[in-house]
Structures are given as structure tokens and as C-alpha cells.
Amino acid sequence: MDRISELPKDILHIILYFLSQKDAVRTSVLSNSWRNIWCTRPNLDFSDAAFKGNKQDFLSLVTRNLQRYRDQRMCVEEFHLRISLRDHLDHESSVMLLERWIPLLKNMGLKKFCLSLHSKLYSTRLRLPSVVFVAESLQDLRLENFVLDRNTIERIVLLNNLRSLCLREDWIEDEIFQKIIDSCPLIETLDVEGCLRLRTITLNNLHHLKYISFSEMYDFTGELCRNEIHPPSLETIKISSGNLMFHKGADFRNLNELYIFDAKLSWDHLSSCKFPCLKHLCIDSCDGLKETQLFIDAPNILDFKYEGDFVPSISFATTLNKWDSEINLTHLHPNDAPSP
Amino acid sequence: MAAETGTPTTLTLKSNDDELFSVAESAAILSVTIRNMVEDGCAGGVIPLDNVDGKTLASVITYMNGISAIPADEEKKKSYRDKFLSDKDFETLADMVLAANYLNMSCLMDAVSAKIAQVMEKKSVGWVRRKFGIENDYTPEEEAAVKEEHKWTFEGVETDDDN
Known part of the structure; x- marks a missing residue:
């Protein structure tokens, strides 16, 4: 042959994975x-495209495959499902199917679950069935374009294994978000984009959070969602069109990378924070910097990038290494150029 | 373990064709199989690796040294892995995936498997058969039946010109 x-079947499964x-x-x-061979690989990945x-x-x-895995008591470690809605009939049938499919996954040792919806109907989302939050084995959950409401979290359990949560364009209110977060105490990665209904969220109970990314978080009134964090565990912060609370004098003792784009921040507070491990800093399109003098206490910085349409006033604490800086001024009117 | 003495401990690994290799313990314990032996105190003399030949073991050790020299930076590790595997032919990859499986090195296992999968991606059945030398032992009727059963998987794939 x-x-x-x-090759042994286990290895072929990993290749097919x-x-x-x-x-x-x-x-x-x-x-x-x-x-x-394919019938027993540990992941399923369906897209109606x-x-x-x-x-x-x-x-x-999809139904046949899920039933086959269940009947043969096989594990589905990862399940990816992408569906699209073309009309309101699709809407009804998709809700019914999700309610039928997701319970099948409950006892299959599911670790990673990615569910995304593409809708041609303006702002149509599907309500997420409550059973999503009963799979205790879950480590990684991604949801795109769903409605998460009180019904969704009706049966929520303590998701002690969840390490990564990613929400994209979901309709979710502060209270529901907070309940989900409270049930996932060991989260390390949180990635939220375009969840416009969030106003204020509090993450200071997530003591294991290492990576946080918030983007496109303007609500309908143009307000940015505010979020409060527990600084010591964080290694990476990426804020893009969002708002982040920096407490006065906070010690970001593990932060390696800070990326701030079009964000509203308390710049005075940021100036008083400590970033002993920070290596990469990027500040882009932040109008709030116009009125303030920013001080960065990051002795180990390696590179700093700034982009904006004005020259900011930024100073650094004494640094220990040679470091690079890159300043790009965009759309600067000749009359506004700084005098040499 | 080495920590107390201050000098890095070196392990001696023996391939199934009796070649001996010295490798720093800190790099070798990327293999869970070797790490368990070290922890159980059976790594004192020569560690025999009965399922790995010298040529493959040399390659695995290059990988162990390379990847353990990179600090905790997933992106850099990934680009090292990509570069390390970029010039390997399928025979070598097959040897490596078996070695990684035996040595219980999940990062190498995943990287090699992904590399093999990449070769098969979006390719026609005929192309994959030729590439890997897989003999088609279906009768024409059987093959037609399997194809019919999974008809949807043939949309948008280059058609086979050889069957």
C-alpha cells in the first residue's frame, strides 16, 4: 500500500481535521x-454556501451526520456551522433546526463551537437556543449574528472549561453579557466586535483574562461601550472604536501589547498606569489626545507607532532598550504643520 | 532534573538503527514520551526510541532545538514551523508525523498534519491519487456509487481527467 x-487512522483523522x-x-x-475514514474525524464543519x-x-x-455521531457515541470536538437566511421562511426553519441540532451536541464532548449566520434580510438575527450554554465541555465559543437574550441563558451552567469567547455582531444587552461572563470564570481570550447594544461591561472578575479585543462598539447614539478590566493578568489589549476604563495608577504587570484605535479613554489615568512589560504600543486616530499630555511608563518598550491628523504630546519614562518609533501624520493641512 | 546543578542536562537518544544523538533535556522534553521518562527517572543512560530511524530523529531534534530557542511567542513559533516544513517532501512528512505521534509531540503532529492536508485541499480525487500514489481499488460501479452518495463534494472542484 x-x-x-x-498511516494509522488516528493520524489520518488529524490530517482530515x-x-x-x-x-x-x-x-x-x-x-x-x-x-x-472521514466519518469519524473529530470535527464537523458545515456551510450552506x-x-x-x-x-x-x-x-x-447536517442532521444525518449529527445523528450518526450520536448513534455511534463518537466525540465531536469541534462543530462549525454557517447558515444563511434568504427569507422569513428560512428564519423559521433555521430556528427549528438549531433547536434540534444543538441538543445533539450536548453529550459529545464538544470543545469548540462556532456558529455564524449570514442574512440577506436587513439586521435579521436568530435567537440562540438556550442549549448552547449547557455543554460543560466547551472551551471555545464563537457566535456571529445571533440574538442572545434572557431565554438564551435560561439554562446556563458554569462553563468552567471555557477559555475563549468571541461575539460578532450579536444583539446582547449588558445584563445578559454579564451573566454569561459570570458563568465563565476562567476565560483567557475575549473578542467582541460590533455588539452595539452593549453599554457598560465589567470584566474585573475575569482574573485569567490575557487577551481582550473590543472593536466597532458604537451604539446607536454614537456612544462607545465602556468596559472595566482587571489589569494584572492582561497580556494584550486591542481597542478599536470602543472605550476602556483605565484606573488611576493601575499596574498592567503582564501587558505586552496595547493597541488603541479611535478609542475614548481616560488619558490622564492612562498616564498614571504602569506597563513594566509593554513591548508594543500603537495609538491611531485618537482625537481625545489633542487636549492632553500623555505619559507612558513602559521601560521595556520595543516599538511605538502613532497615526493621526495632529501631533500629540506624548512622553515616555526612561526606557531600558533601544526602541523604534513610527509617526504617521495623515490629512495634515499645511497651515497646521508644526513649526520646526 | 537539571535545575539544581546549574549546568544544562544533556540526554542521549538512540534511533532504531542505532544512531546516537545528544540533545539538551530542556528541548527533548517537548516530547511528552521523553518527558515522562525523565520524570520517572529512566532517562539516565541512553534512551532507545524504537520507532524512529536516525534520519527522522535528526530532523525531529533540529525541530526541538529550533522551537525551544524561541520564547513564548506563538507567531514566531508558527513561522519557524512553516519554514522548517517548507522543504520537506511527503515521504519525510510521513516519517515525521509517525515520529511525532510516537514521541507525543502535539505541536509537531499538528503542523505536519496541516501541511499534508494543505496538499490535498480543493484537489480532485485523481490528483490526490497521483500525488500520493494511492491505488484505486474500487470497481467502476462501486466508485460511481460512492461518488453519487457524496455528490455535493464534487461541486467547484477541478474535474478528473483520468477517470
Whole structure:
């Protein structure tokens, strides 16, 4: 036999893990020994985009596969599902299917769950079934374009294994967000984008949080969502079109990277914070800097980038290494240019 | 373990074709199999690795030294892995994935598997068969039946010109 077909099944599963569902299933045609390898790979990955127009085929395929894994008591470590809505009928049937599919995953040792929805209907989202939050094995959860409300978290359990949460364009209110966060005490990575209903969120109970990214967080009135954090554990902060509370004199003792784009911050407070490990700092398009003199206490800085349409007043504490800085001034009117 | 003495401990690994290799313990324990032996105190003399030949072991040790020299920076580690695997042919990759499996090195295992998967990505059945020398032992009727069963996976893939 050839080398690849001779590899142990466990290894072939890992190879197939890195393929799309379509590529993985197609390997069944290679030869007899390949016929059923794909059937037991540890991940499922479905997108109705692969089914040009034939939604019924897509829906029955997903159902068949999930049932097969369950009937054979196999693990689905990762489940990715992308669905699109074309009309309101799709909406109804998709809600029903999610309610049928997600419970099947509950006892399958699910570690990573990515659910995304693409809708051609303006701002149509689906309500997320409450069963998403009962899989205690979950480590990584990504939700795009869903409504998370009181019903969603009705049956929420303590997600002690959840390390990473990513929300994109979801409709979620502060109270619901807070309940979810409170049930995931060990989160290390939090990535929130375009969740416009969030106003003020508090993350100071997340003592393991290392990576935080907040972007596109303007609400309808143009206000930016504010969020409060627990500084010592953080290694990376990325804020883009958002707001972050820096407490006076806070010690960001593990922060390595700070990226601030179009953000509202308490710059005075930032000036009083300590960043003993900070290596990379980037400040871009922050109008609030016009009125303030920023002081950065980051003795280990390696590179600093600034971009904006005015020259800010920024000074650094004594640094220990040679470091790079890159200043880009955009749209600067000749009359506003600083005199040499 | 080495920490108390202050000098880095070196382990001696022996391949199944009796080649001996010296490697720093701090790099070798990337292998959970070796780490367990060190922790159980059975790494004193020569560590025999019965499932790995000398050529593959040399390559794995290059990887162990390279990756352990990079501090905790996932991006840099990833680009090291990509570069390390970039010039390897499939035979070598197959040897490495078996070695990584035996040595229980999940990072190398994943990187090599992803590399092999990358070769198969979006390719037609005929192309994959030729590339890996897979013999088609289906009868034409059987093959047609399997293809029919998974019809949807053939949309948007280059068509096979050889069957």
C-alpha cells in the first residue's frame, strides 16, 4: 500500500481535521481503505454556501451526520456551522433546526463551537437556543449574528472549561453579557466586535483574562461601550472604536501589547498606569489626545507607532532598550504643520 | 532534573538503527514520551526510541532545538514551523508525523498534519491519487456509487481527467 493510506487512522483523522467538510468527505472516493475514514474525524464543519440553492439537501446532511455521531457515541470536538437566511421562511426553519441540532451536541464532548449566520434580510438575527450554554465541555465559543437574550441563558451552567469567547455582531444587552461572563470564570481570550447594544461591561472578575479585543462598539447614539478590566493578568489589549476604563495608577504587570484605535479613554489615568512589560504600543486616530499630555511608563518598550491628523504630546519614562518609533501624520493641512 | 546543578542536562537518544544523538533535556522534553521518562527517572543512560530511524530523529531534534530557542511567542513559533516544513517532501512528512505521534509531540503532529492536508485541499480525487500514489481499488460501479452518495463534494472542484 502507499505511505499515506498506511498511516494509522488516528493520524489520518488529524490530517482530515485540517480540511473542510467537503474536502474531507471527498477522500472517500480515493480507495476502499479511505471510504469511511472521514466519518469519524473529530470535527464537523458545515456551510450552506457549499450547497448552491439546495437548502433541503444541506439541512438533511447536517442532521444525518449529527445523528450518526450520536448513534455511534463518537466525540465531536469541534462543530462549525454557517447558515444563511434568504427569507422569513428560512428564519423559521433555521430556528427549528438549531433547536434540534444543538441538543445533539450536548453529550459529545464538544470543545469548540462556532456558529455564524449570514442574512440577506436587513439586521435579521436568530435567537440562540438556550442549549448552547449547557455543554460543560466547551472551551471555545464563537457566535456571529445571533440574538442572545434572557431565554438564551435560561439554562446556563458554569462553563468552567471555557477559555475563549468571541461575539460578532450579536444583539446582547449588558445584563445578559454579564451573566454569561459570570458563568465563565476562567476565560483567557475575549473578542467582541460590533455588539452595539452593549453599554457598560465589567470584566474585573475575569482574573485569567490575557487577551481582550473590543472593536466597532458604537451604539446607536454614537456612544462607545465602556468596559472595566482587571489589569494584572492582561497580556494584550486591542481597542478599536470602543472605550476602556483605565484606573488611576493601575499596574498592567503582564501587558505586552496595547493597541488603541479611535478609542475614548481616560488619558490622564492612562498616564498614571504602569506597563513594566509593554513591548508594543500603537495609538491611531485618537482625537481625545489633542487636549492632553500623555505619559507612558513602559521601560521595556520595543516599538511605538502613532497615526493621526495632529501631533500629540506624548512622553515616555526612561526606557531600558533601544526602541523604534513610527509617526504617521495623515490629512495634515499645511497651515497646521508644526513649526520646526 | 537539571535545575539544581546549574549546568544544562544533556540526554542521549538512540534511533532504531542505532544512531546516537545528544540533545539538551530542556528541548527533548517537548516530547511528552521523553518527558515522562525523565520524570520517572529512566532517562539516565541512553534512551532507545524504537520507532524512529536516525534520519527522522535528526530532523525531529533540529525541530526541538529550533522551537525551544524561541520564547513564548506563538507567531514566531508558527513561522519557524512553516519554514522548517517548507522543504520537506511527503515521504519525510510521513516519517515525521509517525515520529511525532510516537514521541507525543502535539505541536509537531499538528503542523505536519496541516501541511499534508494543505496538499490535498480543493484537489480532485485523481490528483490526490497521483500525488500520493494511492491505488484505486474500487470497481467502476462501486466508485460511481460512492461518488453519487457524496455528490455535493464534487461541486467547484477541478474535474478528473483520468477517470
